[in-house]
Amino acid sequence: MFCNFIPYQWLKILKFVPKKTIAVRIAVNTRFLIPGRMEGIGWFTYHTLKIITQKHPEVEFIFLFDRPWDKGFVFGPNVHPVILRPPARHPVLWYLYFEYSIHEYLRRHRCDLFLSTDGFLSLRHKKTPQLAVIHDINFEHHPKFLPPLVRAYYRHFFPRYARHARRIATVSQWSANDLVKTYGVTSSKIDVVYNGASEIFAPISPAEKVSKRQMISDGKPYFIFVGAFNPRKNIEGLFRSFDLFADRIDRDFRLVIVGEKMHWTTSMQDSFRQMKHREKVIFAGRRQGRELNDILAASEGLWFVSNFEGFGIPIVEAFRAGVPVITSTVTSLPEVAGDAALLCNPADHYAIAEAMLRLARDSKLRNALIIKGMNRAKLFTWEDSAVRLWHSIEKTLL
Incomplete structure (x- = not known):
């Protein structure tokens, strides 16, 4: 009765009239969502954001692309794609994209958070909290693995991104420790968000x-490598260890390489040309989804003895596919593999070749590793990754 005699405007001022709930708006750097061309960061972005956006329909997500997007990346009605220019595929364009285009978008539009799944931030922008997913900082430890301009850009900006971010997510405890040690970031600012593997991967x-095998290697057994041709992947070690293995094995094996020649260097080319058994190497190009699973699952084992990895998704994919793994003793790889793989020094090509011989000859060892691998794969799922990333988002919003 009392309210019937008070003007509506007064009731609003007195807070008797409830205000409309304003949805949380999260802007996301999604420039690595490129159909048919996704590597580790792209898959991390795809799987975690697909789950998060569908689990949180009350949140509005602005997906910021640097080129026309694929409709398959618009995961629901709460996802709104936006194109910002220029296409950020060169250090000069990176700077323009993040320091001007991203900054201006965040300045002109209300966003409660900027999430960058490749670690790049806008240093010019101070108002919107920023969450950086820094997968690893390999360029600080192996600068020669990258072209000079890219290396210089990363080493100049990423320490600043780490300081500028309100929070940081990274994909392994090893990478978290590395950020603390190298950049002086406090550990309380970092959240570990492990990678996962798609449920497509299965025996x-x-x-x-x-x-x-008939289709890919003329019926011959083979070891497989999956990944981009990058010096940190130890491609030269791959060629040399396979040569040593092929000299000693009494069966006719092949080496199947799945991936693009991202940085096909002169030293890689020379190592390949110097191979005694280079006619046994099969370059299968980029493969994805079920096609990749089938090629992986038909192999004798995964060769993944990298010089440096922030995580190493192919290890978990192989575990899920029922394939034994040979990996490295360095960086995050022991953390991911646990006791479910054979670990080798990436510089010791004889030890790697010996591990390949053990897998090819010892069926009991193979079976034991397969069982361990399938159990270990349960620790790394995209569902868990999405939960961890969402918790990091919540902490950043506080």
Whole structure:
């Protein structure tokens, strides 16, 4: 009765009239969502954001692309794609994109958070809290692995991104420790968000293995490498260790390499040309989804003895596919592999070749590693990754 005699405007002032709830708006750097061309960062972005956006329909997500987007990346009605220019595929364009285009967008539009899944931030922008996913800082330890201009850009800006970010997410405890040690970031500012592996990866039947081997290697058994041709992947070590292995094995093995020649260097080319058994190397190009699973699952083992990794997604994919793994003793790889793989010094090509021989000859060892690997794979799922990343988002919003 009392309210019938008070003007509506007064009720609003007195807070008797409830205000409309304003949705949280999160802007996301999604420039690595490129159909048919995704590597580790792209898959991290795809899987975590697909789950998060669908689990949180009350949140509005602005996906910021640097080129026309694919409709498959618009995961729901709460996802709004926006194109900002210029396409950020060169250090000069990186600077323009993040320090001007991103800054201006955040300045002109209300956003409660800027999430960057590749670690790049806008240093000019001070108002909107920023969460950087820094997968690793390999360029600080192996600068020669990158072209000079890219290396200089990373080493100049990433320490500043780490300081500028309200919070940092990274994909392994090893990477978290490295950020603390190298950049002086406090550990309380960092959240570990492990990578996962798609549920597409699973064992295939014996008949399917025979069929897939017939298609990919003329029926011959093979070891497989999955990844981009980058010096940190130890491509030269791959060629040299396979040569040593092929000299000693009494069966006709092949080496199948899945991936793009991202940085096909002169030293890689020379190592390949110097191979005694280079005719046994099969360059299979980029493969994804079920096609990749089948090629991986039909192999004798995964060769993934990198010089440096922030995580190493192919290890978990191989575990899920029922494939034994040879990996490295350095950086995050022991953390991911646990006791479910054979670990080797990436510089010791004889030890790597010996591990390949053990997998090729010892069926009991193979079976034991396969069982351990499938159990260990349960620790690394994209569902868990999404939960961890969302918790990091919540902390950043506080």
